[in-house]
Amino acid sequence: MTRTNIRKYRQEIWEEVAGILTSFLKNCGVLDVNIGKITLILPCELEDTLEPLVGQRISILRTDIPGKYLFRVIPEETPDQEMESAAMEGFRDGEFARR
Numbered sequence: 001m002t003r004t005n006i007r008k009y010r011q012e013i014w015e016e017v018a019g020i021l022t023s024f025l026k027n028c029g030v031l032d033v034n035i036g037k038i039t040l041i042l043p044c045e046l047e048d049t050l051e052p053l054v055g056q057r058i059s060i061l062r063t064d065i066p067g068k069y070l071f072r073v074i075p076e077e078t079p080d081q082e083m084e085s086a087a088m089e090g091f092r093d094g095e096f097a098r099r
Contacts, residue, residue, distance in 0.1 A: 010041045011062040018059040024050050
């Protein structure tokens with residue numbers, strides 16, 4: 001059996017993560033949130049916010065207000081929009097960017 005090392009990640013202030021939210025699980029007082037290829041550690045208070053977003057491509061931004069995160073759903077792009085956005089700076093699943 002192959003063992004996979006899963007690294008859990010806690011966002012820095014003004015750091016954004018984008019990808020498909022596949023699942024989340026309560027674990028020792030926090031949420032382990034699987035988005036893209038990473039597992040984020042988020043406060044349990046966000047469970048109700050995350051529940052309707054499972055299966056969607058989303059972006060999560062940590063703000064400088066303690067415990068405050070901003071969420072947005074990233075709509076699927078048409079082929080024309082994909083070409084346009086490829087020319088712009090963007091994110092791939094599970095990659096990070098500081099604003």
